[in-house]
Amino acid sequence: MTGPTRPPRRRPASVIAAGALAAGAFTGGWACGPPDPNxxxxxxxxxxxxxxxxxxxxxxxxxxxxxxxxxxxxxxxxxxxxxxxxxxxxxxxxxxxxxxxxxxxxxxxxxxxxxxxxxxxxxxxxxxxxxxxxxxxxxxxxxxASFASTIGFLYNTDALPDPPRSWEALADPALANRLALFGFGSTLGPLTLAALSRLASGDERDADAGFAALARIRPNVRLFGASGPAANQLVAQGEAWLTLGLPSQARHLAAAGAPVGWIEPAEGALAxxxxxxxxxxxxxxxxxxxxxxxxxxxxxxxxxxxxxxxxxxxxxxxxxxxxxxxxxxLRFDMVALGRLRAEWADRFRAEVLPE
Amino acid sequence: MVAALRVLAALAYLVLLAAPLAVILYAFSPTAAFEIPPSGLSLRWFAALTDQPRLISGLVTSLWLGFGAAAAALACGIPAALALSRGSLPGRNIVLAVLLSPLSLPGLVLGLGILTTASAFAAAGGPALVGTFLPLGAAHLLITIPWVTRSVAASLESAAPELEEQARSLGAGPLTTLFLVTLPTARPGIVAGAVSAFVISFGNFALSLFLASGRTVTLPVAIFEAVDRYQDPTVAAISTVTILVTAAAAVVADRFAGVMQLRGPARRRERGRAGSAP
Amino acid sequence: MGRVRRGPGPLLLLPALAVVALVAAVPVGLLVRTALFAPGAFAELSGETSLASFAALFEGPFPAVARRTVRLALLTTAATVVLGYPVAVLLSRARGGWRSFQTLLVVSPLLMSTVVRAYGWTLVLGSQGVLGGFLENLGLPRAGLLHTEAAVLLALTESFLPFMILALAASLDRIEPAVIEAARSLGASPGQTFLRVALPLSVPGLVAGGSFVFVGSLSAYATPALLGGSEVRTWVREIQELVMIRFDWPTAAAASLALLLVAALLLALGAALSHRRSARAFGQ
Known part of the structure; x- marks a missing residue:
């Protein structure tokens, strides 16, 4: 039994010692330092x-x-x-x-x-x-609000040389399964619904009108995502043709060589x-x-x-x-939207994304 | 049988490497458009990394956090594994489940829970912990200990305890037996646990997000920030650099300490002989 | 193995259990307290106590989501075993630098952030990506797997395969070649040797790896969220939505506790199975 004992001598001991030392440093060493007043x-x-x-x-x-x-x-x-x-x-x-x-x-x-x-x-x-x-x-x-960013249509210029120019045009059957919109996991989900409600009925709180408009667009929706960047990437790749996004990000993607453009819809961009x-x-x-x-x-x-x-x-x-x-x-009553959000999220789940 | 083994292994490597290879290919793309086959090769996204100090410092932070968490997890996990697999511990399976089940807590829930704890601690007059590395390090320790404990315990279970009994009967003390017989026996599990712990800590995002402050930006958080701003191959480039840096570190470590070899060739032969002796 | 051997003592458990107690116990206690409030947005502020948040888990979309999540976790575990075992066998037979290289190759995907790997999968599985191009080359219409359960399963398998391989290789490595040789020299076929000798001896590794893969894929968030689209909803996506969107923290806490319970039960079961199997293997 002497054979196997020779080579590993001391190494495990030193490893354990180093580990114990690291454990101490790991939990203790970084705790120091109160918040800096400057x-x-x-x-x-x-x-x-x-x-x-x-x-x-x-x-x-x-x-x-x-x-x-x-x-x-x-x-x-x-x-x-x-x-x-x-x-x-x-x-x-x-x-x-x-x-x-x-x-x-x-x-x-x-x-x-x-x-x-x-x-x-x-x-x-x-x-x-x-x-x-x-x-x-x-x-x-x-x-x-210190400022408002503007959300318009970020689209793939190869697939849509002539992009939809209005919210109404999002229901065009030519866009079947090519829209990347947002669910309630994103700030843009409730805003989209508010925009559709406002455009259909004049009142962003009129969710019946908004859900009816969303139902018309639904066949075109590839996914209701939670992440704006992921939706932008899908559009840049051509998996989706259009999403809601920022002009600055469209500009950056275009400058980096991706076939991406941005337009402000006729009824107005979302604030x-x-x-x-x-x-x-x-x-x-x-x-x-x-x-x-x-x-x-x-x-x-x-x-x-x-x-x-x-x-x-x-x-x-x-x-x-x-x-x-x-x-x-397009500006909305943010207090009203905040109050309605949980209710809308439940309804969105039941009507738009049934299990 | 061997052919079937090879085919399945090739399939496994395909599943493992398809996505990372696509990302690496994208990192060398001349434009932000992904093309198959690529229209050319470019290093512009690697050059762009020099404008991204948060990605670089995030990589350094994550490497230290990962090594620290793995080392600390070894220090806590190996003794626990010994207690669990040697001798008869009452309620052993329950203890193992208690140690492992925090893994099932979503990062969001655990992150918010630890944040609540630290916040209550500060409200009760304790020092402000959020923003220091302590809650982040502790959280990483919590999610890495199970990997070490479970891997080492599995290794010890697979090994014949008779070897230790023989050592003891030949007059070796408990500590000698531990360091010269038991731990070398568990070496494959220790290495597997340490490697798992490192990559778990290195890749953790949710905990780092909720416990993050300006000083504790880890690589996954920095990557999340970069993706949120611009969707171009910069992130693919930093990921490629990460793999190269870590691989280089692993190769160096392997050269000097043989850490990646779950069991070195020389010792394998010796233990083979020792194993057949009784 | 029938006799009781004196162990190194439960004192060795202290560091690990202390970490769990200090870091996880308070959050779990908070979860229990939060779950006991009546469900609903900001309900924990009203202070009304009830068990209704647990009842809420049995109605609405939650049961279907839970079933899908468990199914995905089981399939992921099965896939990692089937794909991981051969790699682990080859790995445990390899020597020296070749072995280091394989280990590195197996672990390297994990050095890439989950978000980035998910993006890699959209490049691979998209109709405009590798898969779509491949189908087009075959003369088929471009199609993709993005935003399907298959995509989530594939990406989860990728994420957890390295851990399964490491655990299995560590376990297979403990099997002495002499044991295999002995079985072969006694006339066992390679298949018999595998089933009767190697497989039982690798059970601890199989259970250790399986525990991680199952629990990990059960509680995965980023991969299903990024590759599953809006349809492939999972347990943790549901918790995330309850916390962040509906502010129903009591129900979210109940859902987290349920997840914890399911995981703990399966882990205890696995530990018992593994311990008994290895005890029997050595008892023979």
Missing amino acids: ELVVAVPPGRIADLETAFAPPFEAVHGVRIVPVGLRSADQAARVRVERGNPSLDVLWIDAGEAALLARENLLDPPTGNPLGGPGSVTLPNLAGVERGAWFSPGALP LPQGIQVPAGSPRAALAHAFADYMFSVQAQETAAGELLMAPARSDVRIPAGVPRPEDL
Whole structure:
């Protein structure tokens, strides 16, 4: 029995010792360090990190002598974190969709601004809010939307040299099984339904009209996805021919050589209002409010319109050519949509995607 | 029989490698369009990686997290496997199920649960843990320990315990037996568990997402961010680089320590002789 | 094997159990508490206690989703055994650098993020991708497998095959060549040798690998979400929707606990099976 014992001598012992050491370092070593008072943790949709870092953060960091630390989280994930950490958030500032923000405001999880034309109590006064258009306010208890991105038709130029130009045209039988739309796992799901309801009946809350319109489009729908990027990829590959997407992403795909184009539908592109909110109880509240105020300044608003091609919240900034004007967008009552969301999700599940 | 074995193995490799190979091919595509056969080859997406510091730092973070989690999981998992497979432990199967069942908790649920715990801890006056590596590391440890425990336990179960009894009867102490007989015997399971633990931690997304802060951006999170912004082959390029870097690290480790060889050739022959001796 | 051997003691379990207790026990406790509130959006804030969230799992679309998920997990487990066993046998017979290379080849797909691999599958399985082009070359119409249960099954099999192979190879490696040679020299055919000797001895590896694959595919989220389209709904996709969209946290907690229970039962069963089989194998 001496043969097998020779070669492995000491190696297992050293491996175990190294493992124990690593276990200690692993659990203990990284715990050190309290939150840095000179850091501002900003939750931001993953695809917008670069915008925050390059367009918005540098001027603010230079003035306040702090560092902005972005955390990439989709709006729904941000909202889940704020709910779980109720009143004791690890995120100082949110860059979040208005729909999720309206729900958080209803649960008193956001710092409410004063002077909200939609009413409700306010505790935080931000000077720059005086210059914000009334249409940007969407909910009591929440800051107005800092800006709105525009959702239009992102399509495959090889398959659709002459793309559908209206929401109505999405029911064209030539598109059979070629649309990539969104279910309620995406912010765009409820917005699509609201748009169809509004166009069919004039009222985005009239879901009967919206579901009837959706039923006409249904044979063309390849899938109701949850991920915008995945839908864009399907269109770039030619698996799907059309989805709802951002002009900036269409432009990037086209520049990278993919057969992708974007048009604004005749009835208007969807406004996806979004922007800065401050969760209640932020440990760096003063700095967070300063950042929120900065995002409504003329400087930041011009950056949003000029560099990010988003519809601004102020009317006194230049809007470059090619960016839809706020009044041309399909805008919805985000509070009503938030209230209806769970009900619509159940109905969507039962009528559109029966098991 | 051997032919059938080969055919099935080839099919297995096809299933395993089809998707990764398509991604690697896409990484060299001259445009964002995927073409079969490719219209040309280009390195432009690899060059574009220099503009993506988060992807590069994410790769480094994930490698450290993966190695740390695997090492810590070995330290916790090997003793547990010994307790479970040597001697008669009452309720052994239940203990094993308790250790393994957290694997079935969806990352979303576990992530939110750990976040709730850390948040309550901070609300009760404790230090703020969210944003540090502690909850993330602990969560990764939780999901890697089962892989080590189960693999090592399986290895110990497959091995004849008689070998250890013989060692003991020849006068070896318990520790000597452990290090010179039992653990070498379990080596295939230890290696399999360590490799599994590493890749599980390396690839975990959901936990990293919910426990993420600005300082703890892992590679899967950075990839998610990159995909969310632009859908071009940049992500395919970083994935290709990841495989190359990790493979190079594995080859180096293999050269020096033989970690990938579940059992080295020299020792195999010796143990073969030892096994036939009794 | 009938006599009781003195073991190294339950103290060795302490580190692993401590991690489970510290990290998982509180979240699971929270799940139990949340599940006991009445189901519905934001219901946990109202504080009304009931068992209705568990009852909600037996109505509506949930039973069908649960059945599909379990079926997918069983099929994935079966597929990984059938495909993984031959690779594990070849792997455990390989030597030196060739063996390292094979191990690396088997593990390498896992170094690619799940999201990226799912994208790879859309390139492979799409009607405009490899599969569609292949069919066109055969003179058939372009067709694809995207957004079907088959696509999810294929991708899940890919994701878990490496773990099954590693577990099986580790177990097969413990089988001494001498044992196989002895069986052969006693006149057993290769088939008999496999069925009577190698297979029973590899049961622990089979159960260990099977446990991981089954539990892992049962609780998979990204792969079904990215490749299953809107039709292939699974247990965790359902939980995700309950949490994120319908805000029905009590029902989501009940669904998570049910998943945990199903997994724990199967794991305990597997552990018992594996322990007894190996005990019997060595007892002979």
